[in-house]
Amino acid sequence: MSTEAVAKSTPARKIVIAGVMGALAVFLGWTHLGFIPWVAGAALTIMHVPVIIGAVLEGPVVGTAIGLIFGLFSLLQAALAPTGPVDVWFQNPVISVLPRLFIGVVAWLGYKALKKVNEPLALAVAGILGTLTNTVLVLGAIGLFKHLPWSALPPIAIANGLPEAVLAAILTVAVVVAWKQIETGARKSRM
Amino acid sequence: MSASEFELLRTVTLGQYLPTGSAIHRADPRIKLLAGLLLVVAVTAMSSIAGLCLSFALVLVGFLAARIPLGYALSGVKPMLPFLALLGILQAIAIPQNDANTTVFWRWAFITLTARDAVAVALLFLKFSVLVWGLSLLSFTTTTTELTHGTEHLLRPLQRVGLPAHEFALTLNVALRFVPLLAQETERLMKAQASRGADFGAGRGWNFVRRFRRLIPLLVPLILSTLQRAEDLILAMEARCYTGGKGRTYLVHFRARASDYAMLALVVVVLAAALAASATPADALAWRAISTLWR
Numbered sequence: 001m002s003t004e005a006v007a008k009s010t011p012a013r014k015i016v017i018a019g020v021m022g023a024l025a026v027f028l029g030w031t032h033l034g035f036i037p038w039v040a041g042a043a044l045t046i047m048h049v050p051v052i053i054g055a056v057l058e059g060p061v062v063g064t065a066i067g068l069i070f071g072l073f074s075l076l077q078a079a080l081a082p083t084g085p086v087d088v089w090f091q092n093p094v095i096s097v098l099p100r101l102f103i104g105v106v107a108w109l110g111y112k113a114l115k116k117v118n119e120p121l122a123l124a125v126a127g128i129l130g131t132l133t134n135t136v137l138v139l140g141a142i143g144l145f146k147h148l149p150w151s152a153l154p155p156i157a158i159a160n161g162l163p164e165a166v167l168a169a170i171l172t173v174a175v176v177v178a179w180k181q182i183e184t185g186a187r188k189s190r191m
Numbered sequence: 192m193s194a195s196e197f198e199l200l201r202t203v204t205l206g207q208y209l210p211t212g213s214a215i216h217r218a219d220p221r222i223k224l225l226a227g228l229l230l231v232v233a234v235t236a237m238s239s240i241a242g243l244c245l246s247f248a249l250v251l252v253g254f255l256a257a258r259i260p261l262g263y264a265l266s267g268v269k270p271m272l273p274f275l276a277l278l279g280i281l282q283a284i285a286i287p288q289n290d291a292n293t294t295v296f297w298r299w300a301f302i303t304l305t306a307r308d309a310v311a312v313a314l315l316f317l318k319f320s321v322l323v324w325g326l327s328l329l330s331f332t333t334t335t336t337e338l339t340h341g342t343e344h345l346l347r348p349l350q351r352v353g354l355p356a357h358e359f360a361l362t363l364n365v366a367l368r369f370v371p372l373l374a375q376e377t378e379r380l381m382k383a384q385a386s387r388g389a390d391f392g393a394g395r396g397w398n399f400v401r402r403f404r405r406l407i408p409l410l411v412p413l414i415l416s417t418l419q420r421a422e423d424l425i426l427a428m429e430a431r432c433y434t435g436g437k438g439r440t441y442l443v444h445f446r447a448r449a450s451d452y453a454m455l456a457l458v459v460v461v462l463a464a465a466l467a468a469s470a471t472p473a474d475a476l477a478w479r480a481i482s483t484l485w486r
Contacts, residue, residue, distance in 0.1 A: 011435030012428040015358055019365025020421040024414065026366065027373040033409075036402050046410075053414065065362055079235045091235075167403060174407070175414045 009058060018062045021054035022069030029073055036167070044164050047074075048103055049171045052130035055104035056111045056123060056176055063104015071097030089147045099137030106133040123176050127169035135161035209331040214450070215257040216332045220341035222451040226458040227329040233462040234321050239469030240310070243317035249461045250324045257332050264331075268323055275319055279312040339364040343436075344445060357436025365424070369417070376416055377409065384408050 028034025028047045035043040051070055055063025075097055078090035090096040107130030114122035139153045148156075210216065215223070234246055254261055333341070339360055346356035381389075389408060 010425075010429060011358065012433045013425050015361050015435075016365055016421045016425045016428070017418075019362040020369050020417055020424075022362065022366040023369035023373055024417060027370055027377075030370070031374070031377075033377070033406070036406070046406075050414075065359065069363070069366055170407075171410060174411050178411065178415055179418055 014058050014062050017054055017058045018065040018069075021050035021062075021066045024050040025066065025070040026073045029070075029077060038160065038163065044160060044167065046164070046167055046171060048100070048131065048134050049127070049168050051100070051103045052107040052127055052168060052172050053175055055108040055130070056126050056172065057179075060105045060108045063108055064101050065104075067100040067103050068097065070103075071100035074100070089142060089145070092141075092145065095138060095141040095145065099134060099141055102137060103130045103133050106130060119180075120173050120177055123173045124169040127172035128165040130172075131165040131168040132161060135164065207330060208334050209259055209263070211258040213256060213258045213332070215253065215328075215454075218332075218454060219445050219447040219451040220333050220337035221344050221445055222447055222455050223329055223333055224338070224341045224345055226455055227325060229458060229462055230325045231322060233466055234318055234325070237318070237466060237469060238314060239465075240313060240317065242465035242468035243314065243321055245461060245465040245468060246321045247317065247324070249458065249465075250321055250328060253328045254324070257328060259328070259331050264324060264327055268320065275316065279315055335364060335368065338367075340441070340443070340445070355436065357439065369420075372420065373413070373417060377413055380409055380412055380416075 025034075025047050028050070034047040034049075035045055038044045047070060048067075051063055051066045054066040071093070074090055075093055078087040078096060107126040110129040111122045111126035114125050135157050139157055142148055143150050143153050230246065230250075234243065237243055237246070251261075254264060330338075342363060343357050343360035346354075346360055350356040389405065
């Protein structure tokens with residue numbers, strides 16, 4: 001497996017990883033496994049974690065493709081089965097699709113910048129940056145369409161964005177470290 | 192702990208192929224995809240009960256023409272009903288539909304049920320049914336290979352602008368194929384972890400740290416085993432010398448016949464009529480009838 005983890009990136013690899021991680025984002029959203037009830041009202045989501053993992057493994061193009069699948073699914077879900085007034089806003093592709101295209105790119109940039117220093121740290125940073133991109137851009141688009149006043153946005157960003165960033169960082173590190181069999185120092189992973 | 196707790200998507204028939212050899216099965220997949228896309232867009236934009244009923248009739252005719260037993264199609268919708276009911280209740284409560292000239296059925300604390308709420312819930316049910324049945328019809332009558340090639344052909348104009356149409360079509364189809372696999376894998380993992388004493392029961396309380404810690408032993412192996420499956424698929428594709436869309440030729444070339452265009456024209460006409468129905472007073476009459484009956 002260790003040889004596979006460093007295998008050269010081919011078209012087949014990019015397509016399959018993008019498809020599989022896109023499927024994971026859809027699956028997490030569809031089954032509601034990707035939502036965790038949270039005191040601040042809106043549930044925390046980890047649906048964007050597949051985008052971050054895909055971007056870290058296969059680069060920004062794959063990250064963008066997974067983001068597109070994630071965005072299209074959240075658009076479709078909001079249109080088909082709105083569960084509240086917030087879902088109605090997500091029927092606008094500028095809110096549901098466009099911001100998601102950037103998650104992968106930003107996560108990959110963060111990972112790339114710190115990879116040489118410390119890989120687990122770079123993965124955590126990728127998870128945090130990817131999540132914050134999602135939070136800031138989605139909320140920014142919501143503000144742009146005046147669904148909420150600008151002053152209401154920072155508290156939401158902090159109440160939901162920060163815990164989501166922590167969850168995403170934990171998951172990204174756990175999955176990619178195990179997949180690439182990076183030694184984390186604590187103990188060798190035994191896959 | 193019941194067995195159904197582990198069943199995620201098992202009973203969902205959406206995504207299966209049901210060969211009956213009907214005219215709809217033999218139709219050009221590009222036309223079927225286009226018709227499906229039109230249906231999704233039109234139904235999403237629709238907000239009239241009469242229009243949705245008309246679209247539903249169109250889908251029903253499609254099922255009859257494809258010779259697919261209606262009972263089978265219904266069995267795919269049945270497991271979604273409790274979820275849909277919950278959604279209906281949520282919508283009635285969470286999205287206030289109050290305006291001056293609507294009949295109030297019931298008022299309790301901050302919850303008010305009005306005729307408009309009833310209409311909104313009916314719309315939700317109809318929209319959901321039309322879309323699920325319409326997309327099921329597409330998947331029952333079209334193989335995965337046909338879907339992939341059809342998507343690719345439809346996206347081909349984008350290739351002129353430099354977008355990788357072939358690659359994106361294949362990505363979408365890998366995603367579609369993997370969703371049921373993920374469901375199976377999750378079931379397997381949940382059972383495995385439950386046999387070791389993990390508790391996936393209904394989330395009691397708001398202790399989100401505990402809920403997240405329950406998800407970790409499920410999500411991490413799920414993602415890892417999915418990546419493992421992805422490696423198998425990559426190996427299989429590379430063993431067959433797959434190198435992407437450039438310079439690729441096709442074994443089967445689609446040729447749309449007159450009957451295909453006739454089918455597309457029928458879909459367009461019915462959907463246009465359904466969209467136009469929202470401008471007619473058919474729904475207003477229905478609302479008034481409901482309100483009068485209530486009084």
